[in-house]
Amino acid sequence: MAAVVFLAxxxxxxxxxxxxxxxxxEHALLSLKAPITGWSSSVTHVCNWTGVLCNRHERVxxxxxxxxxxxxxxxxxxxxxxxxxxLDLSNNxxxxxxxxxxxxxxxxxxxxxxxxxxxxxxxx
Ligand SMILES: *[C@@H]1O[C@H](CO)[C@@H](O)[C@H](O)[C@H]1NC(C)=O
Ligand SMILES: *[C@@H]1O[C@H](CO)[C@@H](O)[C@H](O)[C@H]1NC(C)=O
Ligand SMILES: *[C@@H]1O[C@H](CO)[C@@H](O)[C@H](O)[C@H]1NC(C)=O
Ligand SMILES: *[C@@H]1O[C@H](CO)[C@@H](O)[C@H](O)[C@H]1NC(C)=O
Ligand SMILES: *[C@@H]1O[C@H](CO)[C@@H](O)[C@H](O)[C@H]1NC(C)=O
Numbered sequence: 001m002a003a004v005v006f007l008a009x010x011x012x013x014x015x016x017x018x019x020x021x022x023x024x025x026e027h028a029l030l031s032l033k034a035p036i037t038g039w040s041s042s043v044t045h046v047c048n049w050t051g052v053l054c055n056r057h058e059r060v061x062x063x064x065x066x067x068x069x070x071x072x073x074x075x076x077x078x079x080x081x082x083x084x085x086x087l088d089l090s091n092n093x094x095x096x097x098x099x100x101x102x103x104x105x106x107x108x109x110x111x112x113x114x115x116x117x118x119x120x121x122x123x124x
Contacts, residue, residue: 020082022046025060028080036072036094039065059083066090066112079104088112 026046033039039050047054053062060081070092078084079101087105090112102108 022054022058022060025081025083028077029060031077032075035075036070038068038070038072053086055083055085057083062086064088065092068092070094074099076101078102081105082107084108086110 029046029049029052033041041049043049046052046060047058051063051065051068052060053064055061061083062085063081064086066088067090072094073096074089074094076099078087078099082105084105085107087108087110
C-alpha cells in the first residue's frame with residue numbers, strides 16, 4: 001500500500017515537473033491545425049495565430065475558432081495545451097467527436113456550449 005502511494009507521488013511529481021513552454025504549445029497547435037481545413041495562419045508566432053490568445057507567461061490560454069467555417073477533426077493534441085482556460089469551437093463543421101485527452105486540461109473553465117456542435121458521437 002505504502003509503495004503504491006509512493007509510486008503515485010513519484011509519477012504525480014514527475015508529471016507536474018515536466019518542463020513545458022510555448023514550444024510545447026506550438027507543437028500541439030501545429031499538430032492540431034494539420035487536419036483542419038480553413039484555419040489559415042501566415043504569422044509564425046503561435047500567440048499571433050487567428051483565434052489564439054496567450055497569457056502573460058506566453059502560454060496558450062484561449063482558443064476561439066468559432067464562426068470560421070472550419071472542416072476536419074479535433075485531434076488529441078488539444079490535450080497538450082495544458083494552460084488552456086477557454087475553448088470555443090462553435091459554428092464550424094468538425095467531425096469525429098471530442099478527444100478524451102480534453103480531460104487533461106485541468107485549467108479549463110469556459111467551454112462554449114456549442115462545443116458539442118460536433119457531427120459524431122461523444123466519447124464514452
Ligand atoms: C522550450 O524548452 C525547450 C527544452 O526544454 C527548449 O529547447 C526551447 O528552446 C524552449 N523554447 C522557448 C521558446 O523557450
Ligand atoms: C503531446 O504530449 C505527449 C506526452 O507528453 C507527447 O508524447 C506528444 O508528442 C505531444 N504531442 C505534440 C503534438 O507535441
Ligand atoms: C504579434 O504581432 C504583432 C503585430 O504584428 C507584433 O507586434 C508582435 O511582436 C507579434 N507577437 C509575437 C509574439 O510575435
Ligand atoms: C469567440 O469569438 C466570437 C466572435 O468571433 C465571440 O462572439 C465569442 O464570444 C468568443 N467566445 C469566447 C468563449 O470568448
Ligand atoms: C457561422 O459562421 C459563418 C462563417 O463560417 C457565418 O457566416 C455565420 O454567420 C455564423 N453563424 C452564426 C450563427 O454566428
